[in-house]
Amino acid sequence: GAGVSQTPSNKVTEKGKYVELRCDPISGHTALYWYRQSLGQGPEFLIYFQGTGAADDSGLPNDRFFAVRPEGSVSTLKIQRTERGDSAVYLCASSFAGANTEAFFGQGTRLTVV
Amino acid sequence: AQSVTQPDIHITVSEGASLELRCNYSYGATPYLFWYVQSPGQGLQLLLKYFSGDTLVQGIKGFEAEFKRSQSSFNLRKPSVHWSDAAEYFCAVGAGAGGGNKLTFGTGTQLKVEL
Numbered sequence: 001g002a003g004v005s006q007t008p009s010n011k012v013t014e015k016g017k018y019v020e021l022r023c024d025p026i027s028g029h030t031a032l033y034w035y036r037q038s039l040g041q042g043p044e045f046l047i048y049f050q051g052t053g054a055a056d057d058s059g060l061p062n063d064r065f066f067a068v069r070p071e072g073s074v075s076t077l078k079i080q081r082t083e084r085g086d087s088a089v090y091l092c093a094s095s096f097a098g099a100n101t102e103a104f105f106g107q108g109t110r111l112t113v114v
Numbered sequence: 115a116q117s118v119t120q121p122d123i124h125i126t127v128s129e130g131a132s133l134e135l136r137c138n139y140s141y142g143a144t145p146y147l148f149w150y151v152q153s154p155g156q157g158l159q160l161l162l163k164y165f166s167g168d169t170l171v172q173g174i175k176g177f178e179a180e181f182k183r184s185q186s187s188f189n190l191r192k193p194s195v196h197w198s199d200a201a202e203y204f205c206a207v208g209a210g211a212g213g214g215n216k217l218t219f220g221t222g223t224q225l226k227v228e229l
Contacts, residue, residue, distance in 0.1 A: 003157075031215065033216065035217075040221070041221055041222075042118075042204050042219030042220050043217075044219070045217065093215065100165055102160050102215075103215035104157075105150075105158040106157055107155070107156065107157045
């Protein structure tokens with residue numbers, strides 16, 4: 001596809017369950033970002049990949065959150081032992097390498113923990 | 115640590131009126147500054163960005179923004195608002211060369227346009 005694709009678009013899970021959120025970046029984009037947007041807030045940075053490696057994971061809130069990008073393209077955000085406070089829209093963005101580039105955002109995955 | 119403040123949570127303007135959305139940032143070095151728009155059910159779309167050079171930057175959809183270092187501001191303007199501009203607007207500051215597009219966002223301003 002032409003844009004950043006995130007699946008699923010909506011996910012409802014029970015407290016304590018494990019979830020995986022997927023991001024397909026724009027082809028050729030080496031940088032990939034995950035953000036979390038809670039209701040009424042701006043997006044908050046979680047993690048940034050350059051290629052296969054996490055260049056900056058300083059935004060991950062705790063060790064229940066983990067992300068991978070094994071082949072430098074698709075990324076998966078994994079959340080263990082979900083809590084109600086994890087409910088938010090999880091956004092993925094991709095860009096070419098470097099700061100002087102535009103990041104393109106996907107439409108997000110709305111996660112609801114009940 | 116970098117931060118962004120958008121002091122106006124909601125703004126209502128009449129169609130055809132001018133618009134200014136405020137943004138103040140805190141950053142230790144020369145900032146990379148962005149404005150994004152988010153419509154319901156849509157992803158974030160970049161309106162414009164400032165990296166260096168001319169402090170008045172032009173963006174898409176007729177928007178512009180002016181970087182004022184002395185005021186730590188990057189306000190977004192549009193001379194004549196259209197009903198389709200109703201959306202949420204986010205100002206963001208970037209980490210710079212080493213951080214790529216690692217952005218710190220403000221809490222957003224919800225724009226309502228009255229016909």
